[in-house]
Amino acid sequence: MPRMSLRWRVAVAFGLCSVMVTGVLAIVTWQLASDYMLSQREISTTRQAEVNVRLVDAALRSGSGGLDELLSGLSTNPTTTVLLLRDRMWLTSGRPVDPAALPEPLLTLAQDNVPVRQRLVVDGLPVMAMGLPVPSGGTFIELFPMTELTGTLRFLSLVLVGGTALSGLFGIGLGLWASRRALRPLTELTTAASRVARGDLDARLPEQADPDLAPLATTFNATATALQQRVQRDARFASDVSHELRSPLTTMVNATELLSRRRAELPGTAARAVDLLGAEVHRFQRMVVDLLEISREDQTNDGQVRETLDLVELVRNVLIGWDDAPDLEADGEPTLLRGDRRRLERVVGNLLDNAGRYGGGAVRVAVCRRGERLRLEVDDEGPGVPEELRERVFERFARGIRAGQRGTDSGAGLGLALVAQHVARHDGAVWVEDRPGGGARFVVDLPAVEHLSPTSRPLDVGPLTAPSRSA
Numbered sequence: 001m002p003r004m005s006l007r008w009r010v011a012v013a014f015g016l017c018s019v020m021v022t023g024v025l026a027i028v029t030w031q032l033a034s035d036y037m038l039s040q041r042e043i044s045t046t047r048q049a050e051v052n053v054r055l056v057d058a059a060l061r062s063g064s065g066g067l068d069e070l071l072s073g074l075s076t077n078p079t080t081t082v083l084l085l086r087d088r089m090w091l092t093s094g095r096p097v098d099p100a101a102l103p104e105p106l107l108t109l110a111q112d113n114v115p116v117r118q119r120l121v122v123d124g125l126p127v128m129a130m131g132l133p134v135p136s137g138g139t140f141i142e143l144f145p146m147t148e149l150t151g152t153l154r155f156l157s158l159v160l161v162g163g164t165a166l167s168g169l170f171g172i173g174l175g176l177w178a179s180r181r182a183l184r185p186l187t188e189l190t191t192a193a194s195r196v197a198r199g200d201l202d203a204r205l206p207e208q209a210d211p212d213l214a215p216l217a218t219t220f221n222a223t224a225t226a227l228q229q230r231v232q233r234d235a236r237f238a239s240d241v242s243h244e245l246r247s248p249l250t251t252m253v254n255a256t257e258l259l260s261r262r263r264a265e266l267p268g269t270a271a272r273a274v275d276l277l278g279a280e281v282h283r284f285q286r287m288v289v290d291l292l293e294i295s296r297e298d299q300t301n302d303g304q305v306r307e308t309l310d311l312v313e314l315v316r317n318v319l320i321g322w323d324d325a326p327d328l329e330a331d332g333e334p335t336l337l338r339g340d341r342r343r344l345e346r347v348v349g350n351l352l353d354n355a356g357r358y359g360g361g362a363v364r365v366a367v368c369r370r371g372e373r374l375r376l377e378v379d380d381e382g383p384g385v386p387e388e389l390r391e392r393v394f395e396r397f398a399r400g401i402r403a404g405q406r407g408t409d410s411g412a413g414l415g416l417a418l419v420a421q422h423v424a425r426h427d428g429a430v431w432v433e434d435r436p437g438g439g440a441r442f443v444v445d446l447p448a449v450e451h452l453s454p455t456s457r458p459l460d461v462g463p464l465t466a467p468s469r470s471a
Helices: 007-063 065-073 106-109 147-197 216-262 268-300 311-320 341-358 417-427
Strands: 080-086 087-093 116-122 126-131 140-145 307-310 328-330 337-339 362-368 373-380 429-433 441-448
Touching: 007 065, 007 080, 007 126, 007 140, 007 147, 065 080, 065 441, 087 311, 087 328, 106 140, 106 216, 126 147, 126 429, 147 268, 147 441, 216 268, 216 417, 307 311, 307 341, 311 341, 311 362, 311 373, 341 373, 341 417, 341 441, 362 429, 417 429, 417 441
Parallel strands: 328 362
Antiparallel strands: 080 087, 080 140, 116 126, 126 140, 307 337, 362 373, 373 441, 429 441
16 A cells, blocks of 8 residues: 655644544533533423423312313423323323323332423424422423424534534645645755756755755755766866877877788788777777767756757658668657757767667667657667666666677777767657567657747758767
């Protein structure tokens, strides 16, 4: 069972506390109100019954007759019942009630000249039964209706229960509002940390006036600043080293090419050494170029020229300059996006180069649309990428199962790292999965745009930038 979020736990706690408080108040209110109303009703019925008994006693003592008329006059309410036991005979008036329907203890006490009062239900009607002895002889019982009081108490109970429920809902709402405000700094921290994790080292938390939150914001911002400075220092170091290596590398490349042109004049061992040296020098040169580009990307976000591009045309242009490239597959849907042409061309070129080095060459290149996203798929017919390496292949200097090997086909492990870096700059994602039928499928997912703005049109595809072959 999934665990409830902190926000909802706080809201439920507020709701439960509100229900408990209002529930206690409702119970106390119910007890006080019901006891008071019942007490007042008992007092009024007792007084009324005592007055009626005196009237009946006076009539019996005078012997003037008209007892039936007197009893009828006492039961002014049609739901009131008056019973008089005299000479073992019952006289009734008002709502007809069989004396046998009354509880035996009530009748026994009343006939024993003991005043008695009891709440009960007679023939479905709640009543207050008052039993009093008649001084001149006999037993007087009067049943006062409790319908209005019962209805009042029922209405009061519904109001209290409804108020308790509404209080619980109000407590939940208040808890959600309070938790949202209380967790807002945590949400901002999560957002900023996510931006840093995605490579946006400029993410900072806003300054906090709250003394409890100010140290958190200050500490996070200081940590992010230190991390940014460290990354920039490392990037500058890599850039400086790579830049300084370009001149001697150029000399070494020229010297190696000169030796290669005179390879026929060299003995066999020296010729093989020249071949090996040439391959390694060219590999080193490609690695230095890639390091320069990665270090420039790490140091700044500037320099990215965004324009509206057609992904199909861009990929097709890259394929034109690629030997043995498969035909491009497209589904005919609009494939416009905002991006940096140079970086996107480098993405396509590095994926094709990676397929050629490690997957036996690209066998399928496709561009399709999935809702508001565009997908570029490059399939190869190689052994595929093991699941445990599918994230590591996009790390710098990661060469998968060929790590530690050297040869003319071996790259430096920077090509796919550049792909991931350029795709992330375009708010996209890249991953590798199994190709149906065997091999690997590299997928690039990018956000699409619906329409061209009046001032933004796809530019004509220019000459292809030579891609790096150091995947």
